[in-house]
Amino acid sequence: xSWETVIGLETHVQLSTKTKLFSRASTAFGASPNTNVNLxxxxxxGVLPSVNKEAFYKAIRFGMxxxxxxxxxxxxxxxxxxxADLPKGYQITQMDLPIVIGxxxxxxxxxxxxxxxxxxxxxxxxxxxxxxDEFEGFSAxxxxxxxxxxLEIVSEPEISNAKEAVAYMKAMHQLVTFLDVSDGNMAQxxxxxxxxxxxxxxxxxxxxxxxxxxxxxxxxxxxxAINFEIKRQIKILENGEKVVQETxxxxxxxxxxxxxxxxxxxxxxxxxxxxxxxxxxxxxxxIQKIRDEFPELPKEKxxxxxxxxxxxxxxxxxLHPLSPWLISLKxxxxxxxxxxxxxxx
Amino acid sequence: MSIQFKSIADLREMLDxxxxxxxELIQESLELAKKYKELNCFVTMNEEFxxxxxxxxxxxxxxxxxxxxxxLAQKDLFCTEGLRxxxxxxxxxxxxxxxxxxxxxxxxxxxxxxxxxxxxxxFAMGSSNETSFFGNVxxxxxxxxxxxxxxxxxxxxVAAGIVPAATGTDTGGSIRQPAAHCxxxxxxxxxxxxxxxxxxxxxxxxxxxxxxxxxxxxxxILLNTMSGHDAKDTTSLNSNVPDFLxxxxxPIDGLKIGLIKEFNLSDLDSQVQARFEESKKAYEKLGAQFxxxxxxxxxxxxxxxxxxxxxxxxxxxxxxxxxxxGHRAExxxxxxxxxxxxxxxxxxxxxxRRILIGTYALSAGYYDAYYKKAQQVRRLIKNDFDNAxxxxxxxxxxxxxxxxxxxxxxxxxxxxxxxxxxxxxxSSNLAGLPAISIPHGQVNSLPVGLQLIGNFLREDQLxxxxxxxxxxxxxxxxxxxLGDF
Amino acid sequence: xxxxxxxxxxxxxxxxxxxxxxxxIQKDLETIIDxxxxxxxxxxxxxxxxxxxxxxxxxxHEDIEKSDNKKEKFLENAAASNEDYFLVPRVVE
Numbered sequence: 001x002s003w004e005t006v007i008g009l010e011t012h013v014q015l016s017t018k019t020k021l022f023s024r025a026s027t028a029f030g031a032s033p034n035t036n037v038n039l040x041x042x043x044x045x046g047v048l049p050s051v052n053k054e055a056f057y058k059a060i061r062f063g064m065x066x067x068x069x070x071x072x073x074x075x076x077x078x079x080x081x082x083x084a085d086l087p088k089g090y091q092i093t094q095m096d097l098p099i100v101i102g103x104x105x106x107x108x109x110x111x112x113x114x115x116x117x118x119x120x121x122x123x124x125x126x127x128x129x130x131x132x133d134e135f136e137g138f139s140a141x142x143x144x145x146x147x148x149x150x151l152e153i154v155s156e157p158e159i160s161n162a163k164e165a166v167a168y169m170k171a172m173h174q175l176v177t178f179l180d181v182s183d184g185n186m187a188q189x190x191x192x193x194x195x196x197x198x199x200x201x202x203x204x205x206x207x208x209x210x211x212x213x214x215x216x217x218x219x220x221x222x223x224x225a226i227n228f229e230i231k232r233q234i235k236i237l238e239n240g241e242k243v244v245q246e247t248x249x250x251x252x253x254x255x256x257x258x259x260x261x262x263x264x265x266x267x268x269x270x271x272x273x274x275x276x277x278x279x280x281x282x283x284x285x286x287i288q289k290i291r292d293e294f295p296e297l298p299k300e301k302x303x304x305x306x307x308x309x310x311x312x313x314x315x316x317x318x319l320h321p322l323s324p325w326l327i328s329l330k331x332x333x334x335x336x337x338x339x340x341x342x343x344x345x
Numbered sequence: 346m347s348i349q350f351k352s353i354a355d356l357r358e359m360l361d362x363x364x365x366x367x368x369e370l371i372q373e374s375l376e377l378a379k380k381y382k383e384l385n386c387f388v389t390m391n392e393e394f395x396x397x398x399x400x401x402x403x404x405x406x407x408x409x410x411x412x413x414x415x416x417l418a419q420k421d422l423f424c425t426e427g428l429r430x431x432x433x434x435x436x437x438x439x440x441x442x443x444x445x446x447x448x449x450x451x452x453x454x455x456x457x458x459x460x461x462x463x464x465x466x467x468f469a470m471g472s473s474n475e476t477s478f479f480g481n482v483x484x485x486x487x488x489x490x491x492x493x494x495x496x497x498x499x500x501x502x503v504a505a506g507i508v509p510a511a512t513g514t515d516t517g518g519s520i521r522q523p524a525a526h527c528x529x530x531x532x533x534x535x536x537x538x539x540x541x542x543x544x545x546x547x548x549x550x551x552x553x554x555x556x557x558x559x560x561x562x563x564x565x566i567l568l569n570t571m572s573g574h575d576a577k578d579t580t581s582l583n584s585n586v587p588d589f590l591x592x593x594x595x596p597i598d599g600l601k602i603g604l605i606k607e608f609n610l611s612d613l614d615s616q617v618q619a620r621f622e623e624s625k626k627a628y629e630k631l632g633a634q635f636x637x638x639x640x641x642x643x644x645x646x647x648x649x650x651x652x653x654x655x656x657x658x659x660x661x662x663x664x665x666x667x668x669x670x671g672h673r674a675e676x677x678x679x680x681x682x683x684x685x686x687x688x689x690x691x692x693x694x695x696x697x698r699r700i701l702i703g704t705y706a707l708s709a710g711y712y713d714a715y716y717k718k719a720q721q722v723r724r725l726i727k728n729d730f731d732n733a734x735x736x737x738x739x740x741x742x743x744x745x746x747x748x749x750x751x752x753x754x755x756x757x758x759x760x761x762x763x764x765x766x767x768x769x770x771x772s773s774n775l776a777g778l779p780a781i782s783i784p785h786g787q788v789n790s791l792p793v794g795l796q797l798i799g800n801f802l803r804e805d806q807l808x809x810x811x812x813x814x815x816x817x818x819x820x821x822x823x824x825x826x827l828g829d830f
Numbered sequence: 831x832x833x834x835x836x837x838x839x840x841x842x843x844x845x846x847x848x849x850x851x852x853x854x855i856q857k858d859l860e861t862i863i864d865x866x867x868x869x870x871x872x873x874x875x876x877x878x879x880x881x882x883x884x885x886x887x888x889x890x891h892e893d894i895e896k897s898d899n900k901k902e903k904f905l906e907n908a909a910a911s912n913e914d915y916f917l918v919p920r921v922v923e
Contacts, residue, residue, distance in 0.1 A: 017893050024896040033914040034905065038898045039444055043664045045437070046424045046446060046543040050579045054893035078660050080707070082684050082844055084918045089663020132921060139680075140915035141668065268842055270707035272716060273881045275549035275657055278580060278888040443903040536883040550882045579889045580882065645872055652866045659843060666844070669916055673909030679919050684844040697845055698855065702862050704843045705831075718869050720879030725872070727880055760858050761865050777883020 001238065002202040005230050006210075007165050007195060008157035011172055012150050013182045014126065014190040015058045021125045021149035022049030022092060029188050033142040041147045043087025048276050051076075055149040056280060058181045059099045059123050060290050062151060065179055066118055068103030072282045076123075076274040081267075085128035085141050093152075095271045097279075098122030105155075105175065107167040116168050117156040126150050145189075151181070157196065157207065162226035166219050169193060192217040195226055199233045199243070208233075209243040213250055213257055225250035229257050348373045350506035350824050353415055353563040360414050367414030367458075371399035374416035374460055377507040383830045385482045386502040388421045389429045390461040398458050411566055413456030418502045418511040421462035422469060423449045423554070424543040428459070432545050433477035434467045436665050436672045436691025446543025447578070448512060448554045448571045455570045463498030463511060467693045468662065469519055469547040471495050472766045473755065476695040481752055484526060485825040486791055490749045493523030499557050500527040504825060510558035510567055514544060516551045517650050518744075518770025521782035524557050525744035525794020528784040528823055530811065531557040532564045535802050536777030537582035539568075540575030548657040549580075551650075551774040560821055561783065561811035565589035568804060584802065592805045593812045598632030600810060602797075603737035606639045608769065613746055616788040621743050624785045624795050624814075628741075631813055636737055640729035645722050646772040651764055652706050652719035653775070658696075659703030665691065698760065727776040734800040739810060742769040744782040744794030773798050781807045784820045792823070831860050 020027055023040035040047045063070045077095040100121035106113050128146035130139045153172065159165050173191055177184035184191050198210035213229060216222050228250075233243050248257040348356060348370055359365045375392055395416070402414045419425065422432045424442035431437045445453070453459060467476040474482045474497030482497040484490040485505040492501040496513030500523035503511050513520040515533035524531025532555045539554045546552060556567035572586040604625075610618050625635060667673035667687030674686030692700070706715035733740060746768060756763030773780040778801060782794040799807040815821045836856050840846060847855050905911040910918070 019891075019893050019895050024891060024894065025899065026895050026897065034901050034916075035899050036897075037901065037904065039900075042669060042904050044424075044442070044444075044670065044904075045430075045432075045440070045545040045664065046422075046442070046444075046541075048542055048578050048580075050577070051888055051890045052893055053890035056890065080660050080663060080842075082663065082666060082681075084668055084680055084916075084921060087664065087669060089666060090660050130921060131915070135912070135915075135917065137920050138910070138917040139919070139921040140912070140917055142915060268709050268838075270660070270704065270709075270712075270842070272656065272660070272707055272712070275882060276546075276580065278882060278884060278886055280890065281887040440907065441903075443900045443907075444898075576889070576891070580884060582884070583889070642872065645869060648866050648868050651862060652869070667909060668918055669904065670907040671909075677919060680921050681844070683919055685846050688844050689846045692845070694851070694855075697847070698858055698862070700843045700845060701836075701839050701855070701859060702866075704839045705835075705859070705863070706866065708839065708842065714870070715863075715866055717879055718872075718874060719866070720881055721874035721877040722869050722872055724877055724880035725874070727883070759861055761861050764862075764865070775883075 003199050003234050003237070004202045005161055006157045006198050006200065006207055007159035007226065009155045009159060009165060009168060010194040010196070011153040011169065012192050013153060013176050015055050015149040015151055015181060016183045017052055017054045017058065017149055019052055020147035021052050021055050021123065023147055025147065027148050031144055034144060036144040037146065041087065041143055049092060051277060051280055052149060055123060056099065056282065057290055059121065059151050060282065060287070061179050061294065062121060062176065062181050063100035063103060064291065064294065065175060066103030066105055068118060068121070069101045070282070070287065071097055071099055071101060072287065073097065073279050074099045075279045076277045077271045078274050080270045083127065084139060085130045085143070085146065087128065087143060087146055091125060091127065092274055093124035094122035105168065105171050107164060107171050109164060109167055114164065116158050119154040119156055121151050121153040124150050124152055162223045162230070165195060165226055166223050169219060169222055186217050189217055193222065195222065197226060197229045197233065199230065199237060209245050211243065211245065212247045214247055214260065216250055221250055221252055224255055225257055228255060232257065349377055350559070351509055352559045353411070353509045353566050356415055356509055357411055367399040367402040368396065370414060371395050371416055371458055371460065374508055378461060381505050381507060381827065381830050383483065384485060384501050384505055385480050386463055386498040386505070386507065387418070387461040388431055388433060388464050388479050388498070391428055391459050395458045395460045402456060410455045412452065412570060415457045416460045416508050417452060417457045418461055418463045418499055418508045419449050419459050420465055420496050420499050420511065420513050422465065422514060422545040423512060424545065425449060425459065425462065428462065430462065430545070431478070432468045433465045433479055434691065434693070434696070435478045436688070438478065438672065440670055444543060447540035447575045448544065451570050452512070452567070460508060463502055465498055466495035467696050468545070468658070469495040469514055469516055470658070470695050470699055472518065472522055472763055474498065475752065476693055478693060483830070484749045485827060485830070486528060487749065488829040489752055490791070491526065491752060493526035493745070493749060495519040496557060497523045500524055500529060500531070503527070503529050503557050503559060505827060506824065510556055510563050512554060513557050514552055514554050515774065516547050516654060517774050518767045520555045520557060521770050521780060521794065521796060522745050522766065524782045525784070526749040526792065528792030528825070529557055529559055530561050530564055530781065530783050530821060531555065532568060532781045532804065532807070533773065533779060534568060534572065534804050535582070535779045537580055538779070538802070538804065539571045540578040540581045542575055542577040546661040548654040549661060550657060551654060553774070561781070561808050561815055562590070562593060564781070565593050565808045587805055589805055589808050593809050595809050596632065597810055597813050600633040600739070601737040602628060602633050602635050603638035603733055603740040604635055605643060605740060605742060606637050607641065607643050608742055610743070613743065614788065617743055617747065617793055620786045620788065620793045621795065625741070627814065627818065631817060638733040638737055638740070640733055642722060642725040642729050643772050646726060646775060647764060647768060649719045649722045649726065649775060650767070650771045651702070652715050653723065655699040655703030656706045656716050657703065659700045659707065662696070662700055695760070723775045726772055730776045730778060738800070738806055740798040742796045742798070744769060744796040748788050748791035748793055769796055777801065779804045779807055781811050783811045783814060784823065786820050787823070831856065831863060
């Protein structure tokens with residue numbers, strides 16, 4: 001039997017703002033535990049959120065770059081669930097009216113271009129961190145990361161294999177760093193993804209049952225986790241069994257995915273509009289301002305550099321097959337002895 | 346001369362003409378609180394700090410502010426730095442906030458002195474103060490009777506003359522109803538007039554802080570100080586705050602007051618109804634005109650409220666999980682067990698009921714039918730008000746369908762019975778409108794309140810109409826006989 | 831509202847109800863749901879929900895750091911903490 005893989009990625013991009021999405025505490029990485037935490041991030045009784053304007057601007061900049069529609073009126077919603085590193089018992093996110101709708105990203109696989117459509121991208125706050133193995137019998141909670149702005153970018157299920165998934169993530173990485181939307185530091189978790197993987201018979205129209213692999217934070221692991229999961233699911237199907245819809249974790253030490261231990265028998269997030277925040281309305285003037293400050297788009301740049309500097313597709317491929325414009329830029333910087341590449345153009 | 350039952354305006358005069366010092370005033374106020382301990386108005390006293398602050402005021406002799414040296418009580422859901430804040434709940438019984446609510450901070454910065462934190466219905470959920478973890482508050486007018494709720498401790502402390510004024514919060518009538526039951530004046534301002542920063546949230550889109558005092562004039566003094574935009578609360582209004590005190594003495598000749606057709610007052614206790622008719626006449630005599638107006642959806646206020654408020658509360662109260670603050674159950678198996686036990690031990694029955702209702706109203710499959718539906722009806726109710734205010738300046742209703750009742754006599758068999766107490770007060774929260782309750786006599790020796798609802802940001806009109814009424818009557822001067830306490 | 835629904839809601843809200851009170855609470859919830867259910871008779875087709883009495887735009891904060899970290903006080907309020915962290919029973923993922 002011949003099988004077909006369908007993958008959709010949810011990419012979490014940590015926005016490179018100085019302060020958090022709903023508070024003015026620092027987002028700096030590596031601070032000592034629970035110091036980048038103010039009253040709001042601690043979820044104390046009586047505190048209220050306020051929206052970080054720059055996070056909105058960065059999200060809009062991303063939306064413009066992928067040719068998306070920008071929702072000039074967008075609202076925040078509460079996603080209700082209990083977890084130790086979620087201080088309020090709900091996450092503030094965007095459900096019905098996300099800031100970015102649609103758009104697409106191009107990836108290059110074996111010199112062929114493929115377009116991956118984007119469903120939506122919304123702003124949300126990150127949770128804190130639980131440390132499970134440092135203290136006997138306890139998990140320790142560090143809220144430094146709580147409230148850090150994330151842009152969650154949801155792709156259409158149009159990715160066909162692990163290689164494409166990696167290409168998509170690399171393209172995403174280059175785009176968000178180029179746009180100065182994120183520092184793109186994967187080791188620090190600035191870019192991570194959840195992969196929704198399902199298998200169906202070749203030619204089938206309906207999607208198979210999917211599993212979600214959570215929180216993958218390196219290109220290498222994306223490839224390995226997805227390949228493992230594809231093999232696992234095909235094996236199940238070939239045995240005539242059914243794939244269980246569940247959330248799984250990738251364990252890099254064993255190179256396998258395994259189901260997350262969860263006692264939740266009902267996963268009902270009870271989304272509703274966040275009553276502590278009024279709708280955010282971005283004016284036409286603001287949109288224009290963001291457009292005016294826009295760095296030159298990668299694709300346009302590529303064309304120009306190809307014309308101006310004669311970089312060939314071959315040269316690019318030999319250096320870095322997936323980032324034509326990045327390579328062009330690097331060569332250019334070298335030539336001009338300029339370092340911060342976002343400011344050029 | 347005793348300070349008991351004195352208004353802020355009275356006390357200001359006494360302080361200014363040196364017939365009393367700030368320290369003596371605070372000392373007396375603290376002693377009154379002790380003397381009437383049995384009323385159970387206070388959850389936590391702030392004695393040491395109060396005395397210190399009063400002494401400092403006497404030394405500095407700076408009395409530029411009207412509130413300098415004036416003792417106040419704060420409802421125990423305003424966070425006060427270093428001073429225990431419980432929301433009258435077991436779950437917060439040991440919570441010491443590291444910050445102060447904006448409304449309280451403004452009052453304290455103006456020189457007023459917080460002598461203590463007042464008892465309330467747990468997390469402001471109740472209309473009788475009977476859901477408090479710290480026990481019932483007695484109505485100063487009659488032992489064994491409720492003071493109303495949820496700001497029952499604040500209302501009782503003012504009615505007993507311990508403090509001239511106190512803060513409260515009003516989500517569905519929690520300032521106005523206890524003010525009515527205790528024979529004092531209480532104002533719920535426009536939603537957004539006063540910052541909610543540091544006010545422990547019950548229902549975010551309905552909650553609003555406000556003053557309880559002996560007179561409309563004193564309410565104006567407090568409102569002047571408490572109002573204004575706060576960057577920490579992005580739902581606080583960025584509009585001009587008029588001087589409410591200055592505007593309080595305008596003639597009300599030609600003031601158009603609406604009577605709501607859908608509220609059939611003949612269903613009420615005949616004496617409560619008689620009080621209402623008499624006040625209507627009093628207003629007519631002062632030059633007001635009465636016009637009947639129709640608010641076709643207003644009778645849906647109670648069900649609308651009991652969908653929205655619990656939904657918001659179910660989410661707002663999730664942060665009380667035993668992890669970062671508040672009660673944590675002992676010996677728990679795992680994290681989930683910790684949540685379940687801490688919350689189940691920490692919350693009382695009414696709070697649990699409302700969390701469960703709200704969780705249900707927001708859950709998959711019910712959201713549209715309950716929560717969204719209620720928010721749609723809420724718009725219809727607001728539209729009704731908008732229409733009414735095309736032809737009138739204010740609306741007048743009784744504050745509560747009844748006078749104060751005996752402990753345990755309502756809502757124990759059927760919680761909805763108690764919810765109907767809020768019939769007249771709830772709609773202004775849904776629409777975000779200001780409303781005031783003023784005392785207008787008694788029925789069977791218990792006070793009765795009269796409510797005026799104003800248009801958006803028109804607290805000035807309400808305070809003026811209330812002040813003119815009080816200038817021409819003495820209902821607000823009636824004092825309870827505290828002999829039983 | 832059946833017992834199973836009550837159990838699910840209780841779990842979502844992380845609450846448990848005393849055995850001897852569960853019947854009463856279930857009855858109370860039903861009464862309240864009936865009250866809210868009375869809204870169904872009102873025609874709300876084409877009515878936009880009103881989520882806040884204020885129909886205006888959120889004011890946003892500038893991306894300028896302002897720290898009011900009170901780590902010690904935050905940790906002091908927790909039932910279990912050490913010098914750096916809030917502590918909870920160990921979670922296995």
